[in-house]
Amino acid sequence: MKKVFAIIGILISTCFLPATTCMAAETPVHTEHIAAGSTNSNISMPSQRAIQQWLVAHGQGEALAALTTGTTPAQEHAAWVEITNFVYYGQEQVDSCIPASMRMALQALIGTDITEQFTQQACGWNPGSGSNLYICRDSLNKMPYGHTFTIHRAETKDLFTTDLYSALQDGFPVVMRIQPVSDDWFYDVNPLGHVITIYGMTSDTSMVKVADPWGEYSGKTDLQQFIITTDKLFEVYNGVYLI
Numbered sequence: 001m002k003k004v005f006a007i008i009g010i011l012i013s014t015c016f017l018p019a020t021t022c023m024a025a026e027t028p029v030h031t032e033h034i035a036a037g038s039t040n041s042n043i044s045m046p047s048q049r050a051i052q053q054w055l056v057a058h059g060q061g062e063a064l065a066a067l068t069t070g071t072t073p074a075q076e077h078a079a080w081v082e083i084t085n086f087v088y089y090g091q092e093q094v095d096s097c098i099p100a101s102m103r104m105a106l107q108a109l110i111g112t113d114i115t116e117q118f119t120q121q122a123c124g125w126n127p128g129s130g131s132n133l134y135i136c137r138d139s140l141n142k143m144p145y146g147h148t149f150t151i152h153r154a155e156t157k158d159l160f161t162t163d164l165y166s167a168l169q170d171g172f173p174v175v176m177r178i179q180p181v182s183d184d185w186f187y188d189v190n191p192l193g194h195v196i197t198i199y200g201m202t203s204d205t206s207m208v209k210v211a212d213p214w215g216e217y218s219g220k221t222d223l224q225q226f227i228i229t230t231d232k233l234f235e236v237y238n239g240v241y242l243i
Contacts, residue, residue, distance in 0.1 A: 090216020
């Protein structure tokens with residue numbers, strides 16, 4: 001049986017960052033394309049201390065403990081199921097969070113580095129208009145990876161958690177679209193969304209490891225790879241899967 005490579009994303013995703021946010025413009029079924037909206041150009045990325053303060057303010061005590069010590073009281077005996085050969089890449093363009101996240105996922109899939117230019121082309125990226133995950137799926141299914149990419153939804157947290165865990169157990173990162181509301185992320189994301197990569201989850205499925213391509217592009221190393229709870233990730237998740 002072929003392994004399944006899970007990518008959580010959006011039907012038609014555009015990652016567009018005029019200043020300090022990465023967003024994914026969504027085209028839901030039977031609706032017109034939503035154009036990229038305006039962003040606050042004065043937003044600054046938080047420091048590690050700001051991340052810790054945010055975690056405390058949002059009831060993410062276990063994520064804070066994992067961030068600072070690598071474990072939590074609840075997870076002392078919970079092993080990490082994660083991509084052992086995972087390599088982080090930041091996005092190279094202001095609106096290329098999808099190609100960057102795909103680059104991280106494909107590197108784990110094939111075991112060698114590929115360029116963002118490759119994933120930009122595979123995902124139909126264009127400057128100023130971003131990327132399209134449908135094109136990603138169709139392009140990758142024409143390549144000899146031995147995997148078939150299909151689109152699914154996660155309507156419940158149980159399905160969401162099960163799919164993430166299964167994909168990571170099979171050795172594949174998960175590319176995910178998020179759409180935080182208000183201060184539900186470490187920095188202000190445009191209301192139309194952003195795309196990140198999930199590369200680890202605890203065996204009790206309560207915590208996840210996140211790789212955010214905007215971290216390197218913005219020069220904030222503390223936001224490149226970090227840990228949050230699965231509950232928090234599900235709160236900000238908004239999209240569909242390519243599995």
